[in-house]
Amino acid sequence: MVKILILANNSVGLYKFRKELIEKLTKENEVYISLPDGDYISKLKEFNCKFINTPISRRGTNPISDIKLLMSYNRIINEIKPEIILTYTIKPNVYGGIAARISKVPYIANITGLGTAVENNGILQKITLFLYKLALKNAKCVFFQNKGNAEFMKSKIVINNYRLIPGSGVNLKEYSVMEYPSDKTIKFLFIARIMKEKGIEQYLEAAEYFNEKHSNIEFHILGYCEELYADKLKDMHDIGIINYHGMQDNVIDFHKTSHCTIHPTYYPEGMSNVLLETAACGRPVITTNRSGCREIVEHMKTGYIVEQKNTRDLISKIENFIGLENKAKRQMGLDGRKKVEKEFDRNIIVNAYIEEIEKALR
Incomplete structure (x- = not known):
């Protein structure tokens, strides 16, 4: 049996978007998962993988915390002695990649999105790109989830082996086509963390505009709300401009009654899982003209593409x-x-991983 170590930053994403790969890998291999404790750890353990509690400050920039993470990864690798390492998201990619390189263990990284640290110019971008340069130099394969991310990173650092995959894909059985609702009341959905970069301000402005003109349109919002928008969402919910449902583990029931998902993001995404899941349910989408979103939509055929930060559009x-x-x-x-x-079946991603793992272990 091959020992495989997976490094990630949270249990929700690892379970929801990688469980099919983990299930397949655990059938013939010994799989370890290193990430912070979370609500989905128990579900991941059901696949017989071994959990290593590894705290990570996901959005923090404290160098001491990051050095501790690198030391943790070094210790874990030395104890487990994996034959291959898979990494996801920025910090596991960077510090896990450096640790794997130091230990001379083959590793495969997945750039799930550039993140604001890389996309925005400044000292933080320079530091992050320098760390990526160190981390990805000896990677057996670097997966990119969209062409824009791949082209940007290749223009900044040398990446010897890379492969484009269609995001995290979508489980077509879990997200199946649903009967389309009647047109008596048209319901729109916003599903994302409630933050500026996800386009919440444009969505709320649109909701206010249509509230004054139409009585048969509803704007629904699902997602964790950052403190900045908490009062505004409560006020708009109380007077009936929006319907805020908070954080929801299962969004499928909301897709059943919705007519369209609006995703006006300008956050540096890899490939939008919200859009993939919406489309898999047989629902149109309205989203922005940026990498990770436009690839999923055929304008005026499967939905609409709008300009970023443009409420009027x-x-x-x-x-x-x-x-x-x-x-x-x-x-x-x-x-x-x-x-x-045709293009985003999650099995495409699982098969790509199996191919690259087999290549790396030859």
Whole structure:
């Protein structure tokens, strides 16, 4: 049996987007997962993988914490002696990659998104790119989730072996096509962390605009709310402009009654799981013209693409959608489903990992 070590920064993402890979790997290998304790650890353990509690400050920039993380990874690698290491997200990619390189263990990194530290110019970008240069130099493979991320990183640092994959893909059985709702009340969904970069301000502005003009339109919001927007969401919810449902573990029930998901993000994503899951359910999407979003949408066929940070353009596209007959809205969703079946099936990602693991172990 091959010893495989997986480094990640949270249990939710590892379970929701990588469980199919982990399940496949644990059938014939000894799999260890190193990440902070969380709500989904018990579910991950059901696949017979061994959990190592590894605290990570996901958004912190304290160098002492980061050095401790690097030392933790070195210790874990020396104790387990894995034959290959898989890493996800920035800090596990960087410090896990450096630790793997020091220990001369083959490793595969997954750039799940550039993050603001890399996308925004400044000293933090320079430091992060320097660390990435150290971390990725000897990687057996670096997975990129969209072409824009790959081109950006290749322009900044030398990456010898890389491969483009369609994000994290989507489980087409878990997210199946649903019956499209009637057109009596048109319901829009926003599913994301409630933060500026996810486009929440544009969504709220659109909700205010349509609240004054239409009585048969509802704007729903799901997601953890940052303190900055807590009061505003409560006020808008109380007067009926939006319906805020808080953090939800299962969004499928909300897709059942919704007509369209609006994802006006300008956050540096890898590939939007929100859009993939929405399309898999047979629902149209309205999203921004940026890497990680536009790849999922065929403009005016499976949804609409809008300019980033442009509320007026978002309102225009929502009006276009509202003006469609219900049959046309439904067909948009079905065409979106066909696209994800062809291009974003999660099995594509699982198979890519198996291929690269086999290559790395030869």
